[in-house]
Amino acid sequence: MGCSAGGLSALESLLAALDPQLPQPLVVCCHTGSANVDLLCELLAGHSTLPVIEAREREPLQPGMVHIAPSGYHLLVEPDRRFALSVDPRVSFARPSIDVLFDSAAEAYRDTLVGVVLTGANKDGAEGLATIRRLGGVAIVQEPGDAESPVMPQAALDHAGADHRLPLAAIAPLLNRLCLP
């Protein structure tokens, strides 16, 4: 799941509407500009139905948990479905970059991956969402008109298209439907 400008409040409402029984791991890359990932986790945990933790290097993705990318690093998912970090140059002016996360996660999870692009003021995530679709995953994009900042969802739609294009309020219910057995 990726977001940028306006992402914090979007995430708060999305995470609040998730079914607490969701068995899948969730990973969030949000360009908040805040260096303090602990604070971000705490903030989101106050709204989320699922526990929110920092994504840690070499740790496996945990079922039923929301993992937040630390700032200043790219977050990647290895083929063995553990996290890796890198300090490679910024991608689309961002580190963490949603493209880097999506590309690597797409390879690790193939057609079992769902990628979500929310509000944001740059084009990060568009490439990665295309990779997710190419490898059989599902792409969900927030309706640009509904987003606090429409640039990112619009770029994702233009470049990758989407399987679902929805207002924010409809995204969590769809995830619940897609992810619960």
Next chain:
Amino acid sequence: MKPDGRPAESVPDVALEDIEVELFVRALQLGHGYDFSQYSPASLKRRVLQLVQTQQTGTISELTARLLHEAGFLQTVLEGLSVPVSEMFRDPDVFRTLREQVFPLLASYPQINIWQAGCAHGQEVYSLAILLEEAGLYERTQIYATDFNESALRHAQEGIYPAKEAQLWSRNYLAAGGSHTLADYYSARYELIKLDQRLRRNVIFANHNLVTDEVFCEAHLVLCRNVLIYFSDPLQDRTLALFRDSLVRGGFLCLGTRESLDFAPSAADFVPVDTGLRIYRLGPRTPAGE
């Protein structure tokens, strides 16, 4: 909701790409003696694909072909795989803690050896030299700054950086407890800054590959930040053992602030000084055979 049409081209075979990466890594190893087989696959693949783009080879296999047949191409590849990204005083708290808690202990040694492994363009080398200078320790310190990327090492020796970095680095320097202003240590010309070359007087820059090269000094502090994040578990562990064997008893190790030691048995040899900042100290030797 009706899904948009998916792109028309056929599904590219990712498995095929993985085979190509593996052959590329084999070629690098058999042809040139550089072993990347134990780097973390996700980042490595990203960099290899980036090389395909910048070198416009179309496929990874073509990259491999050039690597094997074209003299001089190795250097291009190594530079593409190395990505020497760094900052001065990145994570200022780390440098502040080194200064406040580690330097006073280093001060008890008549001669201080520091190994900075994976020094990239030297930003952290100059950061260290400045702090040591301000702590009055630099005269008796020897810094070994190593990397396997020759051109990064040359860059590090020159100490020239884009001037637009200076603002952030100056803030970092002050947050790290610097007692002057960073501008006292560089001269600015056009769009560039050049670090005071006197800061280099006790630095030896050397090519050292953490994968294949051995212990070469007896260090009181090893600084190796954001290098092991690119290594798989066994290589991370092996490199930590190399650091352990290079350190004097009670010597210090400083890693990147988001690095995990949970999957490295060799980490048991180190005692945390500041867990959050990833500063450790070599504990008492464990009995042989352990």
